[in-house]
Amino acid sequence: MDPKLLELLKIVIENYISRGEPVGSKFLNSLEDITYAPSTLRKYLNELEGGGYLYQPYHSAGRLPTIKGFSNYLDDLLINEEDLSSDFNFNAKMARNSLRFIVESLGKSTDGVVVGFLKNDEYYFLGINNLITNDSLKDYETIRLLIQFIENKNIIKHLNSKMIRYNQIKYSFIKSKDKFISSLYAKINVNGYEGIITVLGPVRINYKKNMNILQKFLKAYNSQI
Structure with a gap:
Protein backbone atom coordinates (compact mmCIF):
# COMPACT_ATOMS: atom_id res chain seq x y z
CA MET A 1 0.00 0.00 0.00
CA ASP A 2 1.04 3.59 -0.62
CA PRO A 3 2.77 4.71 2.62
CA LYS A 4 0.52 7.79 2.81
CA LEU A 5 -2.60 5.63 2.66
CA LEU A 6 -1.15 3.18 5.18
CA GLU A 7 -0.40 6.00 7.62
CA LEU A 8 -3.90 7.43 7.21
CA LEU A 9 -5.43 3.98 7.73
CA LYS A 10 -3.37 3.64 10.91
CA ILE A 11 -4.64 7.01 12.20
CA VAL A 12 -8.27 6.10 11.42
CA ILE A 13 -7.98 2.72 13.17
CA GLU A 14 -6.25 4.05 16.28
CA ASN A 15 -8.80 6.84 16.67
CA TYR A 16 -11.63 4.36 16.21
CA ILE A 17 -10.09 2.11 18.88
CA SER A 18 -9.72 5.01 21.33
CA ARG A 19 -13.07 6.74 20.61
CA GLY A 20 -15.38 3.93 19.52
CA GLU A 21 -17.04 6.04 16.83
CA PRO A 22 -16.85 6.31 13.04
CA VAL A 23 -13.98 8.57 12.03
CA GLY A 24 -14.92 11.40 9.68
CA SER A 25 -12.88 13.73 7.50
CA LYS A 26 -13.76 16.80 9.62
CA PHE A 27 -12.42 15.11 12.75
CA LEU A 28 -9.27 13.95 10.95
CA ASN A 29 -8.70 17.43 9.56
CA SER A 30 -8.64 18.77 13.14
CA LEU A 31 -5.76 16.48 14.17
CA GLU A 32 -2.23 17.83 14.37
CA ASP A 33 -0.88 14.70 12.65
CA ILE A 34 -2.95 15.39 9.53
CA THR A 35 -1.39 17.92 7.17
CA TYR A 36 -3.41 17.12 4.04
CA ALA A 37 -5.78 19.61 2.50
CA PRO A 38 -9.44 18.61 3.05
CA SER A 39 -9.84 17.66 -0.62
CA THR A 40 -6.75 15.41 -0.49
CA LEU A 41 -7.94 13.85 2.74
CA ARG A 42 -11.34 13.01 1.23
CA LYS A 43 -9.60 11.56 -1.83
CA TYR A 44 -7.40 9.28 0.31
CA LEU A 45 -10.34 8.16 2.44
CA ASN A 46 -12.28 7.31 -0.73
CA GLU A 47 -9.30 5.30 -2.00
CA LEU A 48 -9.12 3.36 1.30
CA GLU A 49 -12.85 2.70 1.11
CA GLY A 50 -12.59 1.65 -2.53
CA GLY A 51 -9.79 -0.76 -1.61
CA GLY A 52 -11.96 -2.40 1.05
CA TYR A 53 -10.00 -1.12 4.05
CA LEU A 54 -12.73 1.21 5.36
CA TYR A 55 -16.51 1.42 5.04
CA GLN A 56 -19.31 3.81 5.93
CA PRO A 57 -21.93 2.27 8.24
CA TYR A 58 -24.52 4.66 6.78
CA HIS A 59 -24.65 7.57 4.35
CA SER A 60 -22.74 10.74 5.38
CA ALA A 61 -21.24 8.96 8.41
CA GLY A 62 -17.55 8.69 9.16
CA ARG A 63 -15.63 5.55 8.28
CA LEU A 64 -14.97 2.34 10.18
CA PRO A 65 -12.17 -0.16 9.51
CA THR A 66 -12.98 -3.47 7.84
CA ILE A 67 -11.33 -6.78 8.73
CA LYS A 68 -9.08 -6.19 5.72
CA GLY A 69 -8.14 -2.80 7.19
CA PHE A 70 -7.40 -4.29 10.61
CA SER A 71 -5.32 -7.05 8.99
CA ASN A 72 -3.24 -4.53 7.09
CA TYR A 73 -2.73 -2.53 10.29
CA LEU A 74 -1.59 -5.63 12.21
CA ASP A 75 0.75 -6.71 9.41
CA ASP A 76 2.43 -3.32 9.71
CA LEU A 77 2.67 -3.61 13.52
CA LEU A 78 4.29 -7.05 13.22
CA ILE A 79 6.89 -5.75 10.76
CA ASN A 80 7.63 -2.55 12.68
CA GLU A 81 7.87 -3.50 16.36
CA GLU A 82 7.22 -0.55 18.67
CA ASP A 83 8.43 -0.44 22.23
CA LEU A 84 5.64 1.27 24.14
CA SER A 85 7.57 1.04 27.43
CA SER A 86 4.71 -0.82 29.07
CA ASP A 87 4.83 -1.61 32.79
CA PHE A 88 4.77 -5.34 32.05
CA ASN A 89 7.24 -7.22 34.26
CA PHE A 90 7.57 -10.94 33.90
CA ASN A 91 9.32 -13.59 36.01
Whole structure:
Protein backbone atom coordinates (compact mmCIF):
# COMPACT_ATOMS: atom_id res chain seq x y z
CA MET A 1 0.00 0.00 0.00
CA ASP A 2 1.04 3.59 -0.62
CA PRO A 3 2.77 4.71 2.62
CA LYS A 4 0.52 7.79 2.81
CA LEU A 5 -2.60 5.63 2.66
CA LEU A 6 -1.15 3.18 5.18
CA GLU A 7 -0.40 6.00 7.62
CA LEU A 8 -3.90 7.43 7.21
CA LEU A 9 -5.43 3.98 7.73
CA LYS A 10 -3.37 3.64 10.91
CA ILE A 11 -4.64 7.01 12.20
CA VAL A 12 -8.27 6.10 11.42
CA ILE A 13 -7.98 2.72 13.17
CA GLU A 14 -6.25 4.05 16.28
CA ASN A 15 -8.80 6.84 16.67
CA TYR A 16 -11.63 4.36 16.21
CA ILE A 17 -10.09 2.11 18.88
CA SER A 18 -9.72 5.01 21.33
CA ARG A 19 -13.07 6.74 20.61
CA GLY A 20 -15.38 3.93 19.52
CA GLU A 21 -17.04 6.04 16.83
CA PRO A 22 -16.85 6.31 13.04
CA VAL A 23 -13.98 8.57 12.03
CA GLY A 24 -14.92 11.40 9.68
CA SER A 25 -12.88 13.73 7.50
CA LYS A 26 -13.76 16.80 9.62
CA PHE A 27 -12.42 15.11 12.75
CA LEU A 28 -9.27 13.95 10.95
CA ASN A 29 -8.70 17.43 9.56
CA SER A 30 -8.64 18.77 13.14
CA LEU A 31 -5.76 16.48 14.17
CA GLU A 32 -2.23 17.83 14.37
CA ASP A 33 -0.88 14.70 12.65
CA ILE A 34 -2.95 15.39 9.53
CA THR A 35 -1.39 17.92 7.17
CA TYR A 36 -3.41 17.12 4.04
CA ALA A 37 -5.78 19.61 2.50
CA PRO A 38 -9.44 18.61 3.05
CA SER A 39 -9.84 17.66 -0.62
CA THR A 40 -6.75 15.41 -0.49
CA LEU A 41 -7.94 13.85 2.74
CA ARG A 42 -11.34 13.01 1.23
CA LYS A 43 -9.60 11.56 -1.83
CA TYR A 44 -7.40 9.28 0.31
CA LEU A 45 -10.34 8.16 2.44
CA ASN A 46 -12.28 7.31 -0.73
CA GLU A 47 -9.30 5.30 -2.00
CA LEU A 48 -9.12 3.36 1.30
CA GLU A 49 -12.85 2.70 1.11
CA GLY A 50 -12.59 1.65 -2.53
CA GLY A 51 -9.79 -0.76 -1.61
CA GLY A 52 -11.96 -2.40 1.05
CA TYR A 53 -10.00 -1.12 4.05
CA LEU A 54 -12.73 1.21 5.36
CA TYR A 55 -16.51 1.42 5.04
CA GLN A 56 -19.31 3.81 5.93
CA PRO A 57 -21.93 2.27 8.24
CA TYR A 58 -24.52 4.66 6.78
CA HIS A 59 -24.65 7.57 4.35
CA SER A 60 -22.74 10.74 5.38
CA ALA A 61 -21.24 8.96 8.41
CA GLY A 62 -17.55 8.69 9.16
CA ARG A 63 -15.63 5.55 8.28
CA LEU A 64 -14.97 2.34 10.18
CA PRO A 65 -12.17 -0.16 9.51
CA THR A 66 -12.98 -3.47 7.84
CA ILE A 67 -11.33 -6.78 8.73
CA LYS A 68 -9.08 -6.19 5.72
CA GLY A 69 -8.14 -2.80 7.19
CA PHE A 70 -7.40 -4.29 10.61
CA SER A 71 -5.32 -7.05 8.99
CA ASN A 72 -3.24 -4.53 7.09
CA TYR A 73 -2.73 -2.53 10.29
CA LEU A 74 -1.59 -5.63 12.21
CA ASP A 75 0.75 -6.71 9.41
CA ASP A 76 2.43 -3.32 9.71
CA LEU A 77 2.67 -3.61 13.52
CA LEU A 78 4.29 -7.05 13.22
CA ILE A 79 6.89 -5.75 10.76
CA ASN A 80 7.63 -2.55 12.68
CA GLU A 81 7.87 -3.50 16.36
CA GLU A 82 7.22 -0.55 18.67
CA ASP A 83 8.43 -0.44 22.23
CA LEU A 84 5.64 1.27 24.14
CA SER A 85 7.57 1.04 27.43
CA SER A 86 4.71 -0.82 29.07
CA ASP A 87 4.83 -1.61 32.79
CA PHE A 88 4.77 -5.34 32.05
CA ASN A 89 7.24 -7.22 34.26
CA PHE A 90 7.57 -10.94 33.90
CA ASN A 91 9.32 -13.59 36.01
CA ALA A 92 10.44 -15.99 33.29
CA LYS A 93 11.88 -18.54 35.70
CA MET A 94 8.52 -18.94 37.44
CA ALA A 95 6.78 -19.42 34.09
CA ARG A 96 8.82 -22.29 32.68
CA ASN A 97 6.70 -24.95 34.37
CA SER A 98 3.42 -23.14 34.92
CA LEU A 99 0.85 -22.27 32.28
CA ARG A 100 -1.34 -20.78 34.97
CA PHE A 101 1.42 -18.37 36.02
CA ILE A 102 1.88 -17.24 32.40
CA VAL A 103 -1.84 -16.63 31.89
CA GLU A 104 -2.22 -14.75 35.17
CA SER A 105 0.87 -12.61 34.51
CA LEU A 106 -0.29 -11.61 31.03
CA GLY A 107 -3.88 -11.16 32.18
CA LYS A 108 -2.88 -8.39 34.59
CA SER A 109 -1.54 -6.20 31.79
CA THR A 110 -3.23 -6.96 28.48
CA ASP A 111 -6.37 -5.44 27.04
CA GLY A 112 -8.57 -8.48 26.53
CA VAL A 113 -8.97 -12.07 27.68
CA VAL A 114 -5.85 -14.21 27.99
CA VAL A 115 -6.27 -17.90 27.20
CA GLY A 116 -3.62 -20.59 27.45
CA PHE A 117 -3.74 -24.28 26.68
CA LEU A 118 -1.34 -27.20 26.36
CA LYS A 119 -1.48 -30.34 24.26
CA ASN A 120 -1.99 -32.32 27.48
CA ASP A 121 -5.38 -30.55 27.79
CA GLU A 122 -4.36 -28.12 30.52
CA TYR A 123 -6.50 -25.03 29.94
CA TYR A 124 -6.70 -21.62 31.61
CA PHE A 125 -8.33 -18.33 30.78
CA LEU A 126 -8.34 -15.02 32.59
CA GLY A 127 -9.26 -11.42 32.07
CA ILE A 128 -13.01 -11.22 31.44
CA ASN A 129 -13.13 -8.24 33.79
CA ASN A 130 -10.67 -6.40 31.53
CA LEU A 131 -13.44 -6.21 28.93
CA ILE A 132 -16.41 -5.39 31.15
CA THR A 133 -16.18 -1.61 31.13
CA ASN A 134 -18.88 0.97 30.49
CA ASP A 135 -17.47 1.50 27.02
CA SER A 136 -17.33 -2.17 26.05
CA LEU A 137 -20.90 -2.76 27.21
CA LYS A 138 -21.95 -1.02 23.98
CA ASP A 139 -20.71 -4.18 22.26
CA TYR A 140 -22.20 -6.60 24.77
CA GLU A 141 -23.21 -9.10 22.08
CA THR A 142 -19.57 -9.55 21.01
CA ILE A 143 -18.49 -9.93 24.65
CA ARG A 144 -21.16 -12.61 25.17
CA LEU A 145 -20.06 -14.51 22.04
CA LEU A 146 -16.43 -14.21 23.12
CA ILE A 147 -17.14 -15.74 26.54
CA GLN A 148 -19.09 -18.60 24.92
CA PHE A 149 -16.28 -19.15 22.42
CA ILE A 150 -13.78 -19.52 25.27
CA GLU A 151 -15.92 -21.61 27.60
CA ASN A 152 -16.82 -24.06 24.81
CA LYS A 153 -13.10 -24.38 24.02
CA ASN A 154 -13.74 -23.39 20.42
CA ILE A 155 -10.57 -21.31 20.56
CA ILE A 156 -8.57 -24.54 20.98
CA LYS A 157 -10.14 -26.04 17.85
CA HIS A 158 -9.52 -22.84 15.92
CA LEU A 159 -5.85 -22.40 16.86
CA ASN A 160 -5.04 -26.10 16.66
CA SER A 161 -5.97 -25.89 12.98
CA LYS A 162 -3.27 -23.27 12.38
CA MET A 163 0.31 -23.91 11.34
CA ILE A 164 2.22 -22.04 14.04
CA ARG A 165 5.95 -21.71 14.59
CA TYR A 166 7.29 -21.41 18.12
CA ASN A 167 7.60 -17.89 19.58
CA GLN A 168 6.14 -16.10 16.57
CA ILE A 169 3.23 -13.73 17.10
CA LYS A 170 0.32 -14.19 14.71
CA TYR A 171 -3.20 -12.82 14.48
CA SER A 172 -6.58 -14.15 13.45
CA PHE A 173 -10.12 -12.79 13.10
CA ILE A 174 -12.74 -15.37 13.97
CA LYS A 175 -16.30 -14.91 12.75
CA SER A 176 -18.99 -16.00 15.20
CA LYS A 177 -22.50 -15.40 13.88
CA ASP A 178 -22.26 -11.88 12.42
CA LYS A 179 -19.52 -10.67 14.81
CA PHE A 180 -15.74 -10.94 14.72
CA ILE A 181 -13.41 -11.90 17.56
CA SER A 182 -9.76 -10.85 17.35
CA SER A 183 -6.90 -13.09 18.44
CA LEU A 184 -3.18 -12.41 18.89
CA TYR A 185 -1.39 -15.67 19.65
CA ALA A 186 1.97 -17.39 19.98
CA LYS A 187 3.13 -20.99 20.37
CA ILE A 188 5.43 -21.77 23.33
CA ASN A 189 6.91 -24.75 25.14
CA VAL A 190 5.86 -25.21 28.76
CA ASN A 191 7.55 -27.99 30.74
CA GLY A 192 8.10 -30.02 27.57
CA TYR A 193 4.54 -29.60 26.27
CA GLU A 194 3.43 -27.66 23.22
CA GLY A 195 1.26 -24.74 24.27
CA ILE A 196 -0.47 -21.68 22.85
CA ILE A 197 -1.09 -18.32 24.49
CA THR A 198 -3.66 -15.98 22.98
CA VAL A 199 -5.16 -12.59 23.79
CA LEU A 200 -8.78 -12.42 22.64
CA GLY A 201 -11.18 -9.53 22.33
CA PRO A 202 -13.57 -7.67 20.05
CA VAL A 203 -12.04 -6.03 16.97
CA ARG A 204 -11.91 -2.75 18.87
CA ILE A 205 -9.06 -3.60 21.20
CA ASN A 206 -5.63 -2.14 21.98
CA TYR A 207 -3.50 -4.15 19.54
CA LYS A 208 -0.37 -2.06 20.05
CA LYS A 209 -0.39 -2.63 23.79
CA ASN A 210 -1.13 -6.36 23.50
CA MET A 211 1.49 -6.95 20.82
CA ASN A 212 4.10 -5.06 22.82
CA ILE A 213 3.36 -7.15 25.93
CA LEU A 214 3.47 -10.42 23.98
CA GLN A 215 6.79 -9.42 22.40
CA LYS A 216 8.29 -8.62 25.81
CA PHE A 217 6.93 -11.84 27.26
CA LEU A 218 8.44 -13.98 24.49
CA LYS A 219 11.85 -12.31 24.78
CA ALA A 220 11.94 -12.77 28.56
CA TYR A 221 10.56 -16.32 28.37
CA ASN A 222 12.99 -17.47 25.68
CA SER A 223 15.96 -16.03 27.55
CA GLN A 224 15.35 -18.63 30.28
CA ILE A 225 14.91 -21.69 28.02
